[in-house]
Amino acid sequence: MVEVSRLKRDRNDLFLFVFDREQWCPVFLIRLETPDLDRLRSLLGSAADNDPELNHGYRLDEDEAAAIAAASGTELELSGLDTADREYVLHWLHSIDTAPYLVHTGYELPLLLDGRKKLARMVHEYPPMTFDGEHRFDHWVAQGVLHREEIVEPFGRPMGEFLGFRTVYYTPKGEEWRIPALKLIVEASARPRGWNEDFERLEGMIFGYEDWQNDWWIDTGIQGGGFGGVVLCCSVDAAGLAWMEAAGFRALPPAAGPVLTIFPYDPVAVEKMLADAGGAALVSFVVPGIAVLNLSGPLDGSPWRLAADRVPELNKHLRRAVVVRARRG
Structure with missing residues (x-):
């Protein structure tokens, strides 16, 4: 192993x-x-x-x-x-x-075969209609060792070259029940409260992680910004910061200019990000990945410039309260 x-x-x-x-x-x-x-x-x-x-x-x-x-x-x-x-x-x-343990990502196949991982979920945009290494997983499906299910979900409209998401599930034989259980968890998280640490723990249990591993993952995730999507950040000016405080940090303020510049959140570079972006404060927020795709297309790590009139649309997708990460001065 x-x-x-x-x-x-x-x-x-x-x-x-x-x-x-x-x-x-x-x-x-x-x-x-x-x-x-x-x-x-x-x-x-x-x-x-x-x-x-x-x-x-x-x-x-x-x-x-x-x-x-x-x-x-x-x-x-x-x-x-x-x-x-x-x-x-x-x-x-x-x-x-x-992580202080072997995270399953990148080691799915040997861990499935060894029984240490109970479920693998491979998600990617299509085309192509395959993921790297799929033939090696399917080899063990043909041998009767693994069970496989596939779901194809087209986008409402093409996102560049991509037409939708393709998800392939694998479990060891006898563990097939974990696939519908995970689907139920995802469906339940779509309700107003959204994905949170409780759903994250349930998902970890379905995948086969131990309790102490889930504890570490959740504690680390909360420190990094939370769960339920992509953690992003932007700077706000003093007026925007006051607007957010009055709104109970439930939404981003109206953009001060024609666009709102948004970055992937990096918890170890908060002060530098604030210095580079300017403004009175740096704030982070969590948005589901599909919402980001619909608003901007695939992110490549570069700044995302959202038109000011689309900020209210972005606010509809926030999964948690907006968090002030750093204030100037």
Whole structure:
């Protein structure tokens, strides 16, 4: 069974992941000590031309991985690793990897087969009508080990090249009941109260997480902004802050200009975000992902500029109270 050390991220946490294409998960990782980003970009070539911090992930062959390891003072020595069909991925350790347990994301297949994960839900926009690695999951469906269900939900109108969402569920045989149970939880969360930590705990139990793991996840999620969608933020001026306080923080104020600039919320960079954005305060709010798609299209990490007259429409989708994260002065 796969076991991976979980390391707290800092800017030295750049890793080469050895990815087993049969188990469809990482099976080994190598930390690149004090990486020289300029040198690594030169080895990656044109693929990294517009990525000065190497924030994107890069799939590599063995020769490329060996060259990058050597440039970072590390030897790619994997003679004892029993993975015939493998590739290499270069990326920073993700924030999800700071959990004190093995989070299922990225390890769904081996954990399903081992019985440690009871349900996997793979959601993606279509086309294409498949997700990466689907053939490896379906191999075990054909063997009678896993159960599979698929749901296709078209958008009301195309979102760029995408026509809708496709969801594929997998469970070990005998655990099929978890799929309708999860659907009921999602349906119940659509009521006015919206998704919250109680639904998050139920979902974690359905997936097969232990109580202490759910406790940690929920405590961390609340500190990061809550549950029920995408955590976003924006700055407001003094008048907007007073408007929100009078409204009981139930809505965003009218935009001060022709657009409201919205950013993904980063809890470790609040002060910098406020300094960059200006205004009297930085506030965060939670919006369901589908609402973001309908209002803006897919987010790519760049600022989202919402027309001022659409702020009331955005307010209809807020899942929780607006939270003041930082005030100037």
